[in-house]
């Protein structure tokens with residue numbers, strides 16, 4: 001029987017959450033991180049532990065069928081590779097920053113200047129689009145130090161909380177792209193393995209949808225029910241059950257996490273009491 005081959009980052013920021021997603025979709029991996037390759041016990045899946053930056057080439061060559069990878073790395077090295085799922089973690093930006101004392105306020109002020117980066121293709125594409133030229137210095141890490149040691153006038157690197165920029169006396173002047181972990185696919189995946197991928201994607205969507213939603217239970221006086229139900233769309237419509245206390249009902253529904261607090265405020269204003277919010281593990285719609 002054919003096995004689906006998935007690449008995950010061997011170690012680093014993506015590893016833990018990538019393995020957690022596989023666990024959440026019910027796949028248990030024999031612990032073989034040291035072996036660089038491991039098999040799933042209960043699904044036809046092989047896990048390859050690789051460097052994030054090497055994964056686009058492995059996908060292109062068909063060495064692996066799918067991968068959990070930073071979108072920024074795909075934009076830098078694998079724009080030809082399709083993304084089939086956005087996984088919602090490792091969110092970051094790729095930005096241009098300059099020393100706080102610099103007069104440069106936007107990309108235009110960097111014409112002819114030196115930019116240090118680990119993302120040369122991303123920077124070059126952006127410069128070309130804006131009809132600018134700059135002198136790129138490609139370095140593989142600790143990019144934020146480059147202006148302080150006189151190597152560059154600006155940098156282009158990953159920004160998340162902004163604390164690395166702050167600690168190095170830099171300010172962001174341009175966001176080139178926003179990134180998160182994604183599921184990417186090899187153009188060489190076989191038909192047989194695509195069927196396995198469909199199963200993985202179905203399960204991942206159920207987990208992601210669950211993570212973005214909350215199960216809400218509340219008590220409401222019956223005369224306020226109509227108003228309260230209007231605030232709660234639910235998966236189909238809210239469940240309404242009578243309470244032992246005559247004149248009261250229990251209302252159950254599902255709410256998107258982004259809207260949660262606004263809806264709770266409205267529910268309270270409409271007379272809802274005893275509001276409980278519970279996590280949802282999986283949600284199949």
Ligand SMILES: Nc1ncnc2c1ncn2[C@@H]1O[C@H](COP(=O)(O)OP(=O)(O)OP(=O)(O)O)[C@@H](O)[C@H]1O
Nearest residue numbers: 012013014051052053070071073090091092158160
């Ligand atoms: N500070 C951050 N906050 C959020 N996400 C980040 C941050 N830094 C990196 N990432 C994301 O996590 C991915 C992996 O980053 P990490 O630093 O672990 O590895 P890397 O050095 O880019 O890759 P490699 O595995 O090739 O060594 C990045 O490609 C990016 O998508």
Ligand SMILES: O=P(O)(O)OC[C@H]1O[C@H](OP(=O)(O)OP(=O)(O)O)[C@H](O)[C@@H]1O
Nearest residue numbers: 141142157158159160161162163164165
């Ligand atoms: O805005 P912040 O929250 O400070 O995050 C940004 C920093 O995080 C990443 O480095 P990382 O810690 O992964 O180290 P690395 O350069 O060794 O990969 C990235 O290269 C930035 O330096």
Ligand SMILES: [Mg+2]
Nearest residue numbers: 012013141158
């Ligand atoms: Mg890093």
